[in-house]
Amino acid sequence: MVKFLRENKIASAILVLFRLYVGWQFLHAGWGKVTGGFDASGYLKGAIGKATGDHPAVQGWWAAFLEGFALPNVSLFNFLVAWGELLVGIALIVGIFTTFSALMGLTMNFAFLFSGTTSTNPQLVILGVFILVAGANAGRFGLDYYVLPYIRQFISKEARDKKVTV
Numbered sequence: 001m002v003k004f005l006r007e008n009k010i011a012s013a014i015l016v017l018f019r020l021y022v023g024w025q026f027l028h029a030g031w032g033k034v035t036g037g038f039d040a041s042g043y044l045k046g047a048i049g050k051a052t053g054d055h056p057a058v059q060g061w062w063a064a065f066l067e068g069f070a071l072p073n074v075s076l077f078n079f080l081v082a083w084g085e086l087l088v089g090i091a092l093i094v095g096i097f098t099t100f101s102a103l104m105g106l107t108m109n110f111a112f113l114f115s116g117t118t119s120t121n122p123q124l125v126i127l128g129v130f131i132l133v134a135g136a137n138a139g140r141f142g143l144d145y146y147v148l149p150y151i152r153q154f155i156s157k158e159a160r161d162k163k164v165t166v
Helices: 002-007 009-035 041-049 060-070 074-094 098-114 121-139 144-165
Strands: none
Touching: 002 009, 002 121, 009 074, 009 098, 009 121, 041 060, 041 074, 074 098, 098 121, 121 144
């Protein structure tokens, strides 16, 4: 299955559909936050509140992180979430830095899940894992097709140059 995802052109075509769907979800959510004056403080307080009771939806360690770090730095998180969602969406749609974008999307999805929000996050996680596992093949029909060879060539040249000077 991994070989199929990483090497097969049919898998790459299917992954374009996954990328477009996941990318649109992130782009739409991010654009609304960037243009709509997003403030995560209410969301963070709600997540912290879900850490109490007999069957808390949010684990105590995560609530402690939210209360001790995220909430006091809410302006940083307002920026990171809004722009992170927007940029992940754009990158997945055009297929540039696809693997990294999928990883960042998964990170955000898991943060939302840890905070007690289900919504579309589980399906985005599943699709994101397929994109991440596929690696460069997920961006074959996108800008990665042009960008990744250039980056590989640049890194190889840097490595060769270091060998010569060492």
